[in-house]
Amino acid sequence: MNKKVRFLGFSLTMLIILAVAGMGIRSLIVPSKPKEVNGYTKWDERVVEEMRSLPVQDGGRIKPFQTLARRYMYSMHGDRGMKVIVDGEKEKLTPTEWLMDVMFRPEMADQLPTFRVDNSDILEQVGMGVKTLRDRYSFSQIKPYLGKLQNAYEAIHKQIKDSGEKSLDKEQEQMYAFARLLQSYHSLKNPFLIDDEVKKASGFYSLESFFVSNNRDNQIARVKQAGSDTLQVIGVLDGKIVSDAIFLSGISDLGEFSKLIINPTEGEEAWSSIGSRFAKVARPTLEAYDIYADKIGALKKKYGKLSGENGDGFFADYLPVFQAYTSPLKDVQYSESLMNEVIELEKLQMAFSSGDAGKQLDTLGAFKKKYENHVDFGDEGGSISGEILLNKMSYFNNGIALLIFAGVLLIAMCLSIGTRVGGILYWCVFGLTSLACLFTIAGIVHRSWIMDRSPIGTLYDTMPFIVGAGLFLLLLIEWIRKKGIMLGVAICFGVAVLFLAKSFEISDARDQMDPLVAVLKSNYWLSTHVVIITLGYMGGIVAACISHFYIIGRAFGVVDDKETRQYLTKIVYGMVAFTLLFSLVGTILGGIWAADSWGRFWGWDPKENGALLIVIWMLVILHARVGGYIKEIGTHVCSIFGFMVIVFSWWHVNFLGVGLHNYGFTSAKAMTNIWVFYGMEFFIMIIGMAMALVVIEQKRAKKNTSKLSEVENTNL
Amino acid sequence: MKFRSLRTKFIWLSCYSAILVCCKEQPKEMEVDERRELCQYDDPNIFKNSYETILGTQPLSWRRVNRTDFRLLNYAVGNATEVAVGQVDGGGVLANLNRWEREFGQDVMEDLSGLATIKMFGERDAYVIQLKGLFQKKMSGMPVKAEGWAVTGIICDIGNGSLVTVKMMGPEDEVKAEQESLMDFAKSIRINSLQRVKERSKKVDGVNQSKKGGY
């Protein structure tokens, strides 16, 4: 068969493998058509730009508003941007714009398709009509069913309390998670404005008016104003108490956005949110009100409807109740700084709700300027402008784009091998791949600089690192022996892992740069053990990628000359040795770290076992090869099995639910994808083993033929 | 001897030994001679469990049994007597003493005058009540009736609306025999921290109409 045809078949197969892998990864994200939103107006770009860089305290560090918005959008929407149709035109809303809508234009935000639902059966359970299993819904679509969702949530919450989280089935877990997202969404809306219902019931139209009325002199003046009529006095006093309580209950939980003001106080209250500080001050009032309400209820029962006849008697009983309520509150004072901060937040809210871009810009600018001194990154590192730049540079997305472009050029290059065009294309591919490698490394360095720690601290961090190191190594190998194969390997490897990283970031919906727990806070160990082990993973993955090329290439006859085959086998052997060295050293370093932290070198934790399995398998490959039990094809088949072992150690153990690295409860989707991956690799291994059997048969036949001809010659 | 048969014998011997070792029978009787040195663990007054809120010097003839709902300390005494230590928030000393009165079909008290007291937690007064007769109550949802029973109950107000109760209940003769131990035990009771204040977790839930007052 024509070599070009065989090559096309080979490329197609590799693309199919990548596509299957990509689909599996993509299944973590819900695709959906853009929804039509009527009357939507976009925010002024200058205001959005200013808002992006607003410092926010969240997850234990200070970060730009943009990063926080991304996190919320990932968790609720399951994507990096929101596609909508406004007046027949497609628009893409960034996370910042979306969150600004939720906070300051909630009626608009309610129309947006915010909520990703992976299993619409949970909505059907509460009576909502749905079209597809996985889709996105707006809050206004869900609003009529909120009551039933709340009931379902409470029932599940009780079940968790009684029988633990593990007693929940898959649908209950999804319902529970969805209900919590709705609560989170609700708490983001109008964070600094008092609910209209609370305003109406309490009679306070703003926070400022509340603070003014709470002034003791004002209270006394108000009572004096009521005159000497007993019923009137009771009415005023009781009314004031009730209004206070209603108002306080409306704002004592100032929502997640009270994080916007960073409290630089030292001691217990350091870094606490406005909401929690306000709630702390308000708590005695609310608790006293509790007791007051009980006692008033008892008095009501005793006296019935108040009139001129029983008013005095009631007042005599009421007064001690009132005094009992007010006496513990003598020391309740809202500090000036607390009041000012709360009022500033209210001003910000009102400016944004006004719709005037100029006013929004001015208020936001003034707000940022006022509190810029409060921004103190402390020991955790951080840089608002640095992080904005990181988000803007989108290193890893650009890396994917470069690699995909390089891949297209690579196919063109392979079709024009031996020509001048082929030569130029080769260097273009090399250049683009190198650029992708530089971008990835730059992204890793930039993140590391912002976090002020070693580049790998979380599962997400391992992926770009593996890509950066892997691309570098493959380019180096390609530089030594310019055959072009390593470029193909680099492109496939880079695209697959970066794409995995992107999908994981969205589906995990966490800020991957948040500070680490105490036990991991050691730059020394993060830089040694974690980096070395990750390099070990990288080596095994690169070896397996090359082996994929070998087996599929050989099946299609593309890798047919002995020299190329030997070259690939030697590289794989070298990578296996590399993996062994780094995995072994990294594993032992991990044990030493564990011994220093917890007093046990080896605890047979699943993650430790995973690392040990990699070491064992690499040893098996090397010893089996030296012992002659496996040869060329066998090495590649074993290397692919090594890939499965690495995925087990890298990913699978995190979902087992035991050990120090477990993720709590299993992600069913991720587990399905892992099993699909195992199945796919087994299939490729079977192709390899079948090939090996064919080769053995061929050799045996050749040997028999040569023996026969020897015998024949001798006979002659 | 052929080499092959030697190898085969060696393999069989190894397997047989392995099976023998695996199927070793466990002994039915063992002699114990190991003894440990005494340490702080053996101090009866030390808090061993980080979540224990209350402790007392247990009389040696009492057997501590598992804590149950509302009973922080639970003891079995003699054949059928039990001692329970609990902590109650609210109600007051009188209300709780009257609850015990009702269990024995006795008339409720108007006040605490006339009741014996002992000192608990150093300086605080604890009221002692002694009752006997027919005990009737619903326990764990089931009605319980016992003739010839007695109860000795001790209640102490530890402040902030919190009460510590010590109640011994069982056949009259057993309860009578353990009076002195009970009083010694009650006096020895201590709380992990007297500064602990149980927080009321009630919140004003949005606009709570029923608590509006309305005057």
Place this chain on the structure above:
Amino acid sequence: MIKKRKNILQYLVDFFSSYLLCVVSLVLLGLLVWFSTLEMQDIGLSKALDKYYSHKNFIVIPEINGGKSTYIPLPGAYWVCCVLFVNMLLGGIIRLRKGWRNIGVVISHFGIVSLLVVGFVDHHQSIHGKMEVFQGETYDYATKFDYTSIELSEFDESGVKQRPYVIKHDQVADLGDRMRRFTFKALPFDLEVRHFRENVVVVNASSRARGNDSGEIVDGFFLHPAKMDPSKDYFNYGCYVLVKPKNGEPSRKLLLCRSVGFPQTFSVGGKLYGIEMPNEIWKMPFSVDLINSVGEYYPGTRRPSKFQSTIAWTGEDEEREKVQTIKMNHPMRYKGFTLYQANWNEPINGLEFSGFEIVTNPADQWPKVCMWISAIGLLVHFSLKLGKYLERETRKEKGNKQADE
């Protein structure tokens, strides 16, 4: 050429130093590690360790997917490691051809063999315990992880506890529903222990919520076996004990459970005895007073950023107490004991609290040395190989260039 016949010793040496044995042992070890990792989900970490890695288990039949047997008998991991040790020693070090070519391999094999030795020492000699310390009290003992014990002590006339007799975990752990009698030379009774369970809840007999499979009720309670949460790995051991006096007095039934926490008392021959079921008590050669326990959370989160304890400790040979701060990655060492900051809680009932892990392990620091040896060996070997490969490639390219010319 006549092939020389090997004697049994030569055959054994060849067998134990062969590549085949190495590969098979590694594959078996890999299978055992893999199965144990999967089975941990169902039975918990400590039970899985006991099943797969204990030297007492020669044959292991893995069970996965909620206890379903695989029917694959595998040798215990401890014994596979023993075989690997012999194989590496004989084949990887003693019989390996020594020379510059193989020097890296010999060194790395030596490192791995040493690591196995470290593992064996750790398995047999190391002891782990937990010490929970409250502010205001002195502690001179720890409790061993996952090892229960039954302690029996006599109280003298003034009520002072005497040195307890200890029935260890291994002596009761295999009992299940069976009974075992324990005799004491100096005591006037024997003990019969029955219905030993790894994880129980103590149920009030008046509650009808749960059935009583043992049929025994003691002091109004019985033990109900409870399913263990594998992620928590906590065992609430329990059993029933029958005290059988030798002097003809009536027997006494008692219920023991880890969660009860105090001795169950009984008298025989006019003397008072107490029996309880704590985790095995381990007396320390030092006593610890907690001065303070400090923890910090990341702002606005419940994620701990650091925690540490300051203790005053007095060694048994020391006259004066010493003050020391223990924090993550910075333990305290004394006479072969190492104290680690294991966990931290916010003040409980207003009192500060710290949890320490105590370890004694003679091979504590050896892994570092083993790691360096293995790493150097591998580095040397693979660098030599890489150098040779690059040299060959350069020579080939030169040859190709010359041929082109």
